Amino acid sequence: VSATLTDRYGTVVASDVLYYPPATYAQLADAIERLTAPGGTVVLSYKVRHGEEGQFLGRLLGTSDREEGCGSQARGRFELVAREGAMSAEEAGVAEHGSLQLVELIRRDLSQRVL
Numbered sequence: 005v006s007a008t009l010t011d012r013y014g015t016v017v018a019s020d021v022l023y024y025p026p027a028t029y030a031q032l033a034d035a036i037e038r039l040t041a042p043g044g045t046v047v048l049s050y051k052v053r054h055g056e057e058g059q060f061l062g063r064l065l066g067t068s069d070r071e072e073g074c075g076s077q078a079r080g081r082f083e084l085v086a087r088e089g090a091m092s093a094e095e096a097g098v099a100e101h102g103s104l105q106l107v108e109l110i111r112r113d114l115s116q117r118v119l
Contacts, residue, residue, distance in 0.1 A: 011039075050104075065109075087108070
């Protein structure tokens, strides 16, 4: 995603985007954050292939340790709204290999945050 991208969208739908190795998850999380407007919805559909898909959700939810060099933009900016298959982000890494997962997230509007 271009660094000059300024448009943000109320709905971002991504299917089968966790096909590539987990080393690509940080860049994908950053791209999803840049594309999603505050209060916007993200719907992800993916098949468990690597057993490390929970790391990606953890990046968006701010619930997992981030690898060095993975930028802090996406940390904790999303909230889990719904999931198919009664699977939490932490359990994604132990979900049955080959199972299909569907996750809905909402991007928090941190500009409205009261301290």
